[in-house]
Amino acid sequence: MHIALPIPSAPSRHPFEGAAGILERIGNTPLVRLCHVASGLSDDVEVWAKLEGQNPGGSVKDRPALAIVLDAVRTGRLKPGQRMLDASSGNTGIAYAMIGANLGFELTLCLPKNANAERKQILSAYGVEVVETDPLEGSDGAIRKARELAAESPDLYSYLDQYSNENNWKAHFGSTGPEIVQQTGGGVTHFVAALGTSGTFMGTTRFLKQWNPSVRCYSVQPDSPFHGLEGLKHMETSIVPPIYDPALADENLEAPTEESLELVRDLARYDGILIGPSCGAACWAALQVARRLDSGVVVTVFPDSGERYLSEEHIWRAP
Numbered sequence: 001m002h003i004a005l006p007i008p009s010a011p012s013r014h015p016f017e018g019a020a021g022i023l024e025r026i027g028n029t030p031l032v033r034l035c036h037v038a039s040g041l042s043d044d045v046e047v048w049a050k051l052e053g054q055n056p057g058g059s060v061k062d063r064p065a066l067a068i069v070l071d072a073v074r075t076g077r078l079k080p081g082q083r084m085l086d087a088s089s090g091n092t093g094i095a096y097a098m099i100g101a102n103l104g105f106e107l108t109l110c111l112p113k114n115a116n117a118e119r120k121q122i123l124s125a126y127g128v129e130v131v132e133t134d135p136l137e138g139s140d141g142a143i144r145k146a147r148e149l150a151a152e153s154p155d156l157y158s159y160l161d162q163y164s165n166e167n168n169w170k171a172h173f174g175s176t177g178p179e180i181v182q183q184t185g186g187g188v189t190h191f192v193a194a195l196g197t198s199g200t201f202m203g204t205t206r207f208l209k210q211w212n213p214s215v216r217c218y219s220v221q222p223d224s225p226f227h228g229l230e231g232l233k234h235m236e237t238s239i240v241p242p243i244y245d246p247a248l249a250d251e252n253l254e255a256p257t258e259e260s261l262e263l264v265r266d267l268a269r270y271d272g273i274l275i276g277p278s279c280g281a282a283c284w285a286a287l288q289v290a291r292r293l294d295s296g297v298v299v300t301v302f303p304d305s306g307e308r309y310l311s312e313e314h315i316w317r318a319p
Contacts, residue, residue, distance in 0.1 A: 005212050007186045008178050015067040015167065015174040018074070023102055026062045027175045029054045031183040031299070036270035037263060038287060044295035047286050050180065053275070053305030057098040058091070058122075060176075060303040064199050065095035067171035068160050069103065078158040083108050083129075085150055085157035087142035089196070089231050090119035091304055092162050097126035108149065108157065110142040116230075118308045139196075140239045163241040168199035169206070176200065177207025180299050190293070192286040192300040194220040194255070194278050196231045198244040200301055205248050216250045220285040223254035228261065228314070231278045231303065253288060255281035261315055263287075264306065268316075274306035277315060 016026060030051045038047040052060035072078035084100055084107045086092065093109040100107045107128045111119075114135035123130055131149070133141040143163065150159035162168055180188055191208055193201040198219075205217040222229045225237035232255075235244065246252065260280035267273045267283065275283075279302035286300040309315050 005186055007181055008211055015063075015171040016070070018070050019066060021102055022056050023066060023099060025056045026066055027055070028179060031180070032273070034267075034271060034273075034283070034286075037266050037283065038290065041290050042294050045290050045293045045298070046296075047290050047298045047300070048184065049273075049279075049283070049286070050176070050299070050301045051273070052301060052303050053307075057095040058305060058308065059095065060200055060301060061088075061092040061095040062098070063171040063175055064162060064165075064168040064197070065092055066099055067167040067174075068162060068165050069096065069099050069105070071167045072158055072160060073103070078105065078160075080104075082158045083156060084160055085146055086110070086160045086162055087133075087139060087146040088162070089139045089142070090115050090123075090308070091231065092197075093128065094119065094122050094126070096160070097123060097128045101126055110145040110149070112138055112142055116309065117311045122308075138238075139233070143239055162199070163197050163239075164243060166243065168197055169203035169243050172200050172203025173207045174203075176301070177204045177211070180204065180208070181211060184297055184299065187297045188299050189215060189296040190289050190298040191215060191217045192220060192253075192282060192289055192298060193218075194229075194232050194282045194285070194301075194303070195235065195244070196233055196278070196303075197241050198233075200303070202243055202245065202248060204301070209248075216289075217248070218285060218289055219246075219249040219252045220255050220281055221252065222281070223256050228257040229255065229277045229281045230309075231276075232281060253285040255284045258319070260284045262318070264315060265318060268306060273302070275302050276304045276306050276309050278303050279306075
């Protein structure tokens, strides 16, 4: 299926302009069709996923992290000798660490204490200074701690603030959106993305709506403030990222934890795709959208790989 619209070329100023070495490998991730988990749909409906775990830092967060850091360097907000500072549930921190190692900047990361072993091991390998925060406060507690450190030592730290930084969503406007259009041959009709910082959804949706206003775009968040979908925000009960605009979504879907984790297991065992919990939520929502359709091309984003969650037995063992 193809829509009769021109396929865009890359934006005139790519958000990763100035990247070199391994950083040049960020983006252009594979788009794969989901088979087993998407069986039973209408013959004219396809569900596809961007495998963002194929980025060199292992997640979708490579895109905004690189755009944020490069812009901070260009504008002088990140100077030689300063430490990068931010809050993260893990993936953005790992992306910053990889980028900082390449560009010569050290990182202080505020991270919830209950972040899993794999994330902490990777951060340690990169030499990151981790400031652990109250696990009961989740990413919100990490945000509050990062703000505190930035206020106390403004000369030491360059606070990158992924939740407020416009380069977060702009990275996806300049890369993820155009890639989806090009990889589907202009066939994408529906887009689905889960909400953490909201940058993936905001930027990709803005690009797709500009390219073709008829593309339907769905945001996804957990269905409860007490959920097991690591990296996602229940916006009603969280510190809402300033870059988030709820009016941009054609519809917001609320993903249940258990059904999402079941899809994580099914994708590994029957489709051969190893993903994390937030990917399961995105998959759940994409299938909900696809089941409503008689025809269409539904594209979603799988933010990372399941390799970062192997120590979390509850994900892999069915109840």
